[in-house]
Amino acid sequence: xxxxxxxxxxxxxxxxxxxxxxLTASExxxxxxxxxxxxxxxxxxxxxxxxxxPFDNVSRTVQRVIENSGPAALQYGSGQGLPALRExxxxxxxxxxxxxxxxxxxxTTGSQQGLDLVTKLFINPGDAVLAESPSYVGxxxxxxxxxxxxxxxxxxxxxxxxxxxxxxxxxLRAEHIPxxxxxxxxxxxxxxxxxxxxxxxxxxxDIAQAEGILxxxxxxxxxxxxxxxxxxxxxxxxDAGVIYLGSFSKTFAPGLRVGWVVAPHGIREKIVLASEAAxxxxxxxxxxxxxxxxxxxxxxxxxxxxxxxxxxxxDTMVSALATHLPQxxxxxxxxxxxxxxxxxxxxxxxxxxxRAIKELVAYTPGTAFxxxxxxRDNLRLAFxxxxxxxIEEGIKRLSRVVTEELELLxxxxxxxxxxxxxxxxxxxxxxxx
Amino acid sequence: MTSPxxxxxxxxxxxxxxxxxxxSGRRVTDGLLAHGLEVTLRDPDATLLKALVExxxxxxxxxxxxASGEDGALRGLLDMLGIAYVGSDGEATRIxxxxxxxxxxxxxxxxxxxASITLSxxxxxxxxxxxxxxxxxxHLGLPLIVKPAFGGSAQGVSWVDSTDELRQAMVHxxxxxxxALVEQRIVGTEVCVTIIDTGDGPRAITPVEIEPLSGxxxxxxxxxxxxxxxxxxxxxxxxxxxALHAQATTAFSALGLRHLARxxxxxxxxxxxxxxxxxxxxxxxETSSTxxxxxxAGYDIGSVYAALVESATS
Numbered sequence: 001x002x003x004x005x006x007x008x009x010x011x012x013x014x015x016x017x018x019x020x021x022x023l024t025a026s027e028x029x030x031x032x033x034x035x036x037x038x039x040x041x042x043x044x045x046x047x048x049x050x051x052x053x054p055f056d057n058v059s060r061t062v063q064r065v066i067e068n069s070g071p072a073a074l075q076y077g078s079g080q081g082l083p084a085l086r087e088x089x090x091x092x093x094x095x096x097x098x099x100x101x102x103x104x105x106x107x108t109t110g111s112q113q114g115l116d117l118v119t120k121l122f123i124n125p126g127d128a129v130l131a132e133s134p135s136y137v138g139x140x141x142x143x144x145x146x147x148x149x150x151x152x153x154x155x156x157x158x159x160x161x162x163x164x165x166x167x168x169x170x171x172l173r174a175e176h177i178p179x180x181x182x183x184x185x186x187x188x189x190x191x192x193x194x195x196x197x198x199x200x201x202x203x204x205x206d207i208a209q210a211e212g213i214l215x216x217x218x219x220x221x222x223x224x225x226x227x228x229x230x231x232x233x234x235x236x237x238x239d240a241g242v243i244y245l246g247s248f249s250k251t252f253a254p255g256l257r258v259g260w261v262v263a264p265h266g267i268r269e270k271i272v273l274a275s276e277a278a279x280x281x282x283x284x285x286x287x288x289x290x291x292x293x294x295x296x297x298x299x300x301x302x303x304x305x306x307x308x309x310x311x312x313x314x315d316t317m318v319s320a321l322a323t324h325l326p327q328x329x330x331x332x333x334x335x336x337x338x339x340x341x342x343x344x345x346x347x348x349x350x351x352x353x354x355r356a357i358k359e360l361v362a363y364t365p366g367t368a369f370x371x372x373x374x375x376r377d378n379l380r381l382a383f384x385x386x387x388x389x390x391i392e393e394g395i396k397r398l399s400r401v402v403t404e405e406l407e408l409l410x411x412x413x414x415x416x417x418x419x420x421x422x423x424x425x426x427x428x429x430x431x432x433x
Numbered sequence: 434m435t436s437p438x439x440x441x442x443x444x445x446x447x448x449x450x451x452x453x454x455x456x457s458g459r460r461v462t463d464g465l466l467a468h469g470l471e472v473t474l475r476d477p478d479a480t481l482l483k484a485l486v487e488x489x490x491x492x493x494x495x496x497x498x499x500a501s502g503e504d505g506a507l508r509g510l511l512d513m514l515g516i517a518y519v520g521s522d523g524e525a526t527r528i529x530x531x532x533x534x535x536x537x538x539x540x541x542x543x544x545x546x547x548a549s550i551t552l553s554x555x556x557x558x559x560x561x562x563x564x565x566x567x568x569x570x571x572h573l574g575l576p577l578i579v580k581p582a583f584g585g586s587a588q589g590v591s592w593v594d595s596t597d598e599l600r601q602a603m604v605h606x607x608x609x610x611x612x613a614l615v616e617q618r619i620v621g622t623e624v625c626v627t628i629i630d631t632g633d634g635p636r637a638i639t640p641v642e643i644e645p646l647s648g649x650x651x652x653x654x655x656x657x658x659x660x661x662x663x664x665x666x667x668x669x670x671x672x673x674x675x676a677l678h679a680q681a682t683t684a685f686s687a688l689g690l691r692h693l694a695r696x697x698x699x700x701x702x703x704x705x706x707x708x709x710x711x712x713x714x715x716x717x718x719e720t721s722s723t724x725x726x727x728x729x730a731g732y733d734i735g736s737v738y739a740a741l742v743e744s745a746t747s
Binding site for chain 2: 005010011012026027037039040354357405408
């Protein structure tokens with residue numbers, strides 16, 4: 001017998017917290033299911049090309065960990081992380097000018113958990129987070145889940161524009177909205193691929209210090225530069241007002257799910273407690289594998305291998321875009337994984353995706369990287385995963401898609417773009433290439 | 434003792450509805466396995482036809498939504514190979530897949546269907562968008578619904594309340610297909626009727642009334658558990674429910690369907706059911722109305738699936 005209120009396939013639907021709003025099925029996200037098929041050239045996901053790792057060495061490392069430290073590797077560990085790994089992290093961060101002691105570092109389950117912990121500690125519903133325009137979809141998802149108000153700040157090919165930051169802060173202050181932190185990806189930004197210039201790093205830090213705003217610096221790509229290293233990390237200039245997020249996902253492998261946070265003392269203590277409350281401890285097994293790998297392998301050589309591989313793929317993509325889509329401007333990253341394209345006026349990257357899937361090419365619509373529904377004029381292409389020949393083919397297919405869409409535009413004229421009140425999930429799930 | 438039937442469930446594919454198909458396929462597989470059948474689940478690809486010839490399954494169940502799964506191509510090939518399968522044959526599937534053609538056939542059998550026009554991209558290019566849109570809006574009136582001529586899961590579908598929205602709705606539909614159906618939108622109660630035929634004639638299962646909380650039964654409302662309320666039997670007069678049974682069965686026969694289908698209707702304020710479309714391989718996910726209909730009507734889902742497989746072999 002049907003109850004008078006009808007049958008709900010989720011009887012708890014009315015019980016969810018407000019922060020669960022927006023966690024719904026998405027037409028765009030469902031399209032990405034096709035992206036993992038071999039016929040499809042996926043330029044959508046940001047999966048590192050882990051096939052380039054020295055698998056024999058990795059295999060020996062895993063074997064050694066089990067043989068020498070099996071019981072400890074399969075046991076709970078310290079909430080702050082394995083000291084031996086934290087020592088390696090110190091060495092890695094020194095390459096980017098960051099000095100930190102072993103006790104300053106908290107190992108997390110990927111830097112994504114670091115993002116979550118920092119947001120959990122600082123954000124009350126309605127508090128503002130300042131972020132680049134566009135910004136990392138995974139960060140926006142975390143900020144929204146804690147009901148933060150994400151305020152995008154304009155950027156150009158040198159990264160976030162300091163004047164725009166000052167203006168945005170003044171605007172929020174005038175509205176009496178608390179600003180809790182400024183989230184930045186200074187190196188080879190996801191999704192735009194641009195790098196924050198050295199002078200702007202200092203300018204932005206000055207603004208943050210003057211305004212009493214904490215900086216959250218996310219740096220997963222910093223070591224993956226192609227021609228020259230980016231400027232030193234912002235954290236290297238201020239260890240009291242900057243939280244630094246690091247990750248092994250891009251420089252080694254995301255499957256181990258290991259990242260880290262370096263934070264000022266008071267914040268760090270709270271991060272450790274919050275992390276223990278959430279996960280008890282990061283994976284001992286993964287941490288031991290990483291520590292052994294760094295002890296026994298030429299890890300710097302592996303990073304050079306990754307750099308060479310990604311440089312070749314970026315070059316292929318840039319060259320293919322020049323050949324097949326010369327009318328479309330894009331950023332020119334000097335490291336990392338991504339290019340950011342600006343479509344001809346009137347085209348809509350979200351609307352265009354079903355046609356792209358039909359043409360067997362996938363990308364991420366620009367809307368995924370904004371908390372306010374903007375980004376329809378843009379799309380992100382990832383060059384990290386497909387082999388160069390597939391990148392070339394993918395851009396050819398994309399060019400056919402753009403041609404078809406331009407024909408539609410010519411027939412119907414530009415669309416009136418309504419900004420949706422509810423922003424949906426337009427990004428591929430993590431397992432998409 | 435006879436050995437269990439070997440069933441190959443196909444799900445996935447490269448259509449826009451791949452994600453839904455994968456979910457449906459796993460559910461069907463679970464139902465058949467629980468019933469003791471020997472089931473293999475696979476994604477169709479370039480090696481499929483060769484594998485079919487080599488492995489010779491007793492029955493194939495193409496739980497594929499969209500593209501080759503529902504446009505009749507794969508089923509036609511299965512006919513050529515002499516392999517039994519669950520679902521309507523290639524020709525019937527091809528007809529039902531084409532929404533405008535299906536509407537015409539069903540209307541000829543005496544079932545009402547909303548006034549509509551089918552427009553290709555080329556028609557707009559040749560005749561000019563302004564004049565075509567103005568003519569359509571003037572003659573069909575508002576509100577309208579615009580959908581790709583092929584495909585399901587409400588992908589590419591727009592609910593149009595003003596002439597301004599019609600332009601964008603056409604563009605949205607054309608990103609999924611080169612032809613779109615513009616249909617008068619009947620205001621009333623949305624109802625789905627599942628039809629099962631396991632060899633003893635088509636049986637209409639008690640209809641399911643659909644009440645999406647957002648007002649539109651779009652992709653989000655279909656696949657977010659809890660975003661839609663269902664009523665079975667529908668909150669309609671018994672006479673209307675009986676009419677739905679009869680008209681769904683008529684549509685099923687008019688389209689030459691077999692085994693399993695879902696027929697969608699809108700029932701207007703006067704109690705008249707209007708045929709919208711037929712799905713020859715309805716979604717069989719956790720949130721699908723066909724599964725809900727069978728479950729609510731007291732059917733054991735696995736038994737129904739097993740009966741359909743058995744029926745396909747006869």
